[in-house]
Amino acid sequence: xxxxxxxxxxxxxxxxxxxxxxxxxxxxxxxxxxxxxxxxxxxxxxxxxxxxxxxxxxxxxxxxxxxxxxxxxxxxxxxxxxxxxxxxxxxxxxxxxxxxxxxxxxxxxxxxxxxxxxxxxxxxxxxxxxxxxxxxxxxxxxxxxxxxxxxxxxxxxxxxxxxxxxxxxxxxxxxxxxxxxxxxxxxxxxxxxxxxxxxxxxxxxxxxxxxxxxxxxxxxxxxxxxxxxxxxxxxxxxxxxxxxxxxxxxxxxxxxxxxxxxxxxxxxxxxxxxxxxxxxxxxxxxxxxxxxxxxxxxxxxxxxxxxxxxxxxxxxxxxxxxxxxxxxxxxxxxxxxxxxxxxxxxxxxxxxxxxxxxxxxxxxxxxxxxxxxxxxxxxxxxxxxxxxxxxxxxxxxxxxxxxxxxxxxxxxxxxxxxxxxxxxxxxxxxxxxxxxxxxxxxxxxxxxxxxx
Amino acid sequence: xxxxxxxxxxxxxxxxxxxxxxxxxxxxxxxxxxxxxxxxxxxxxxxxxxxxxxxxxxxxxxxxxxxxxxxxxxxxxxxxxxxxxxxxxxxxxxxxxxxxxxxxxxxxxxxxxxxxxxxxxxx
Numbered sequence: 001x002x003x004x005x006x007x008x009x010x011x012x013x014x015x016x017x018x019x020x021x022x023x024x025x026x027x028x029x030x031x032x033x034x035x036x037x038x039x040x041x042x043x044x045x046x047x048x049x050x051x052x053x054x055x056x057x058x059x060x061x062x063x064x065x066x067x068x069x070x071x072x073x074x075x076x077x078x079x080x081x082x083x084x085x086x087x088x089x090x091x092x093x094x095x096x097x098x099x100x101x102x103x104x105x106x107x108x109x110x111x112x113x114x115x116x117x118x119x120x121x122x123x124x125x126x127x128x129x130x131x132x133x134x135x136x137x138x139x140x141x142x143x144x145x146x147x148x149x150x151x152x153x154x155x156x157x158x159x160x161x162x163x164x165x166x167x168x169x170x171x172x173x174x175x176x177x178x179x180x181x182x183x184x185x186x187x188x189x190x191x192x193x194x195x196x197x198x199x200x201x202x203x204x205x206x207x208x209x210x211x212x213x214x215x216x217x218x219x220x221x222x223x224x225x226x227x228x229x230x231x232x233x234x235x236x237x238x239x240x241x242x243x244x245x246x247x248x249x250x251x252x253x254x255x256x257x258x259x260x261x262x263x264x265x266x267x268x269x270x271x272x273x274x275x276x277x278x279x280x281x282x283x284x285x286x287x288x289x290x291x292x293x294x295x296x297x298x299x300x301x302x303x304x305x306x307x308x309x310x311x312x313x314x315x316x317x318x319x320x321x322x323x324x325x326x327x328x329x330x331x332x333x334x335x336x337x338x339x340x341x342x343x344x345x346x347x348x349x350x351x352x353x354x355x356x357x358x359x360x361x362x363x364x365x366x367x368x369x370x371x372x373x374x375x376x377x378x379x380x381x382x383x384x385x386x387x388x389x390x391x392x393x394x395x396x397x398x399x400x401x402x403x404x405x406x407x408x409x410x411x412x413x414x415x416x417x418x419x420x421x422x423x424x425x426x427x428x429x430x431x432x433x434x435x436x437x438x439x440x441x442x443x444x445x446x447x448x449x450x451x452x
Numbered sequence: 453x454x455x456x457x458x459x460x461x462x463x464x465x466x467x468x469x470x471x472x473x474x475x476x477x478x479x480x481x482x483x484x485x486x487x488x489x490x491x492x493x494x495x496x497x498x499x500x501x502x503x504x505x506x507x508x509x510x511x512x513x514x515x516x517x518x519x520x521x522x523x524x525x526x527x528x529x530x531x532x533x534x535x536x537x538x539x540x541x542x543x544x545x546x547x548x549x550x551x552x553x554x555x556x557x558x559x560x561x562x563x564x565x566x567x568x569x570x571x572x573x574x575x
Contacts, residue, residue, distance in 0.1 A: 290488065315488075315513035324515075 064403055066272055070439035072366075074386045074430025075216065075411040076137070076164050076242045077275065078267045080355075081434055086269050086343050095338060102295065104310045111309035114297040114332070117341040124247050124344075125261035126254025127283030131294035132332040133340075134280025137264030138170040141210065141240050143282065143293045143327055144260045145171055148208035148236040149180060150291050150326065156205045159184040161194045162215025164242055165416050171210075180207070186420045189390055191381040193221045199229040206235040208260075213239050213253055214246055216416070217379060217428065218386035227257030236260060236288075244268050244281065244340075245432075246384040248356030260284045269343030270336045279336035290316060293327030355433060359385035363431040366440045370429065373448045379426070386430040388413075392451060395427040401450050402443075409443050456559055457568030458519045463543055464562060466553070471520060474547040475507065475538065478572050483509035486538040491527030491549050498522060498551065500558055505548050507538065520558045522551035 011023070020026060027035065039045060043055055066079050073079070089095075094109055101107045114132040121130035134140040145157045159168055159182055168184055175182050183201065187194070198209050209230045214220045223239060230237040239253030241263035253261045263281040270278060284292055290313065298312030318325040347355060363385040371378040375392035391398060395412035402409035413426035431440070456464040461479035465472040480486070490506040498504050498518035505516035505527075527549045531537060537546040553559075563571060 290490075315508045321513055 064406065064408060066408065067434075069406045069408055070442050071408045071434065072410045072429045072431060072439075072443060073408050074243070074432075075416065075428050076166065076264065077272055077278075078243055078245070078385075078430060078432055079272055079434050080245065080267050080432050082269055082271055082339075082343060083346060085346060086339055089342050090335060090339050097334075101334070102311050104308060108309060110334070111297050111311070113338055113341060114295070114334075115299055115309050116345075117337045118297060120341060120344045121265070121281050122283050124244065124252065125241070125263065125281060125283040126247075126252030126256075126258075127261050128254075128286035129289050129292070129296075130281065130283035131292055131296050133265070133334075133337040134262075134282050134294055134329060135333060136266075136276065136278040136280045137240065137242055137262065138164070138167040138280075139329075140262035140264075140280035140282045141167045141238070142171045142174045143329070144238045144262045145180060145182075145208060145210065146174075146178065147260060147284075147288070147291050147293065147326065148238060149178070151288060152207045152235060154205050154207040154235070155179060156181040156183065157207055158198055158201050158209045160198060160209070160211040160215065161185050161187040162217060162219065163210055163212045163240060164216050167212075167240065167242075186417050186423065187215075187217060189217075189379055189388070189423065189426055191219070191379055193219050195221055195223075195226050199226060202229060202233045202235060204233065206230075206233060208236040208238050210238045210240060213241055213250075214243065214384050214386065217388040217426070218383040219380055219388075220246075220250060220382045220384060222251075223253055223256040223258060227259075231257070231259070238262065241281070243384065243386065243430075245352070245356055245359055248352040248354075249360055249384060250356075254283065254285075259288065265336070265340045268347075269339030269341070277333060277336055279333040279340055289313065291326055292316065294329050295332045356384075358433045359431070362433065362435050362440075363387065365437070366429065366431040366435065366443070369440055369444045370447065373444055373451065375451050376447070385432055386428060389427045389429055391425045391427055394424050396424065398447070398450055399427070402446055405446050407443055407446055409447065455565060456519070456562035457565065457571075458517075458562055459571065460517055460519070462516065462519050464519050464559070465547075466559065469552050469556075470525065470550055471522065471553055472547050472550045473504075473516075473519060475516060475542055476568070476572075477542050480539050480542040480546075483507065483514065483538075484511045485509055486535045489528075489531040489535045489538060489548065491529070491531060492524045494524055494526060496524045498524070507548075516548060518551070519562060520551070521554045523554065524549055524551050526550045 071079055097110055101110045118130045118132060149155050157180055171182055193215055227237045236259040238260045239258040244263055244265050244267045261283045265279040265281045282294060295311055296313050297309055300308055300310055302308045314320050316326045318328055318330050367378055367387050370376055370389055377390040379388040379390055396414035399409055399412045410427045410429040413423040417423045454466055461476045463474055463476050486507060486509045488508040492504050500521045502518045503515045504518040507514050507516055528547050
């Protein structure tokens with residue numbers, strides 16, 4: 001039996017209801033130049049499988065692949081070495097599950113894995129409790145802002161200028177519908193973060209202060225004073241970590257008093273993958289757990305007194321609480337969370353600290369070398385594995401020219417903040433354990449030639 | 453001192469201008485084991501019918517509506533640590549909140565104990 005749920009009449013009726021003239025109207029948010037107008041270029045409507053494969057491979061080879069060249073891009077997504085054992089283990093049959101595999105009667109393995117994941121995340125972020133993951137760091141960040149509104153019954157969020165602009169963008173999109181006021185401005189090229197300014201801006205309407213650690217320019221600052229000032233005013237401190245490996249070396253935001261800590265877990269176990277899927281991390285203080293979004297797995301005893309795992313505090317969630325739920329998320333990033341958890345397990349605490357140490361050491365080596373390029377200044381007074389260089393000219397054109405020389409030399413601030421002329425010379429450089437001394441030398445030498 | 457009831461299975465005990473509100477024995481039985489209660493903070497103002505508290509049991513999460521208009525003078529903080537009081541003594545120590553009435557005439561629309569008993573018997 002063929003199942004054809006819709007005919008053209010059904011489609012027309014649906015389009016008329018929402019006021020769209022055609023299916024294509026649903027895609028107008030995608031810039032016109034990025035849309036495919038006909039068949040894929042050079043590919044006929046009918047061709048043998050082998051010919052199609054060859055053609056697609058040729059198209060793919062036009063990409064400059066992260067793993068093939070000296071690679072220094074970060075700004076929210078980081079290239080790390082993921083051991084082959086991670087990919088092997090996540091594909092084991094025991095982890096293959098139906099969608100929404102949360103029934104305790106049949107999914108003890110998955111639920112235990114989620115429980116272990118939560119334990120790892122809670123310890124990493126320095127929180128009492130962590131959930132079973134969110135879609136990615138940016139949505140986790142927005143969910144934290146919404147959670148702060150519910151707890152404080154206030155609706156003005158102060159976003160640090162050091163918060164990733166894509167995270168700000170996601171929050172702005174969502175705030176259009178919830179009415180939260182978001183206070184934010186672009187960062188300035190200074191070695192200090194804006195913590196002192198943020199403290200001065202907190203008032204009785206502030207629901208939360210959102211600060212990234214390390215921030216978009218790679219700067220690292222103690223959050224303790226900000227946590228105290230925020231909480232003294234009855235607001236919450238939300239800390240955002242886009243590079244999870246940093247917490248192998250730095251004091252966790254939870255330890256510094258943050259009420260909610262969110263992050264992007266891509267760095268561990270999950271590759272760059274063209275920008276997704278990733279895995280959002282979400283932790284908070286125990287006293288706020290009932291306002292937390294997302295799936296939460298708990299350990300319990302079954303009727304025979306044996307240890308078991310179940311989803312818990314489900315009354316926060318949409319399938320029970322409908323429109324009064326804490327969030328519309330009714331799932332988690334299961335596979336990416338599994339990869340994160342396995343990578344973390346393989347590393348162990350000692351391994352994570354070692355990995356973080358290597359990252360920082362390589363970044364220090366690179367910063368010292370690049371700072372010696374005539375005309376180049378290092379902005380940061382402190383950093384983990386990512387720092388900002390100030391070039392004597394527009395960084396965007398330099399990044400392009402470096403790419404032409406097969407070097408991916410960082411993310412220009414002009415790309416992240418196209419409206420901010422003052423930031424155009426800024427270049428954010430990430431250096432992980434995947435960079436070699438030769439890569440650093442190639443980057444520095446070519447940068448020197450391009451600036452000469 | 454007189455006690456009133458609502459079709460939402462709340463009871464209201466009035467003493468002077470102060471009304472104490474909780475859920476009834478019938479409501480407690482329907483909910484099953486109560487595991488969490490969220491009571492309103494002092495100073496909050498409610499109109500009749502506003503959501504004032506949340507009660508969660510192992511079976512369901514329900515809103516508790518303010519049966520009358522007024523300003524909260526006290527939430528039962530004991531319930532945070534002992535939500536089970538709602539099961540063991542719903543119409544006594546398991547009260548939810550006390551509020552100062554803003555319109556005593558609203559009480560006339562509520563049921564007395566006899567009327568509520570009949571209401572429950574007919575369910």
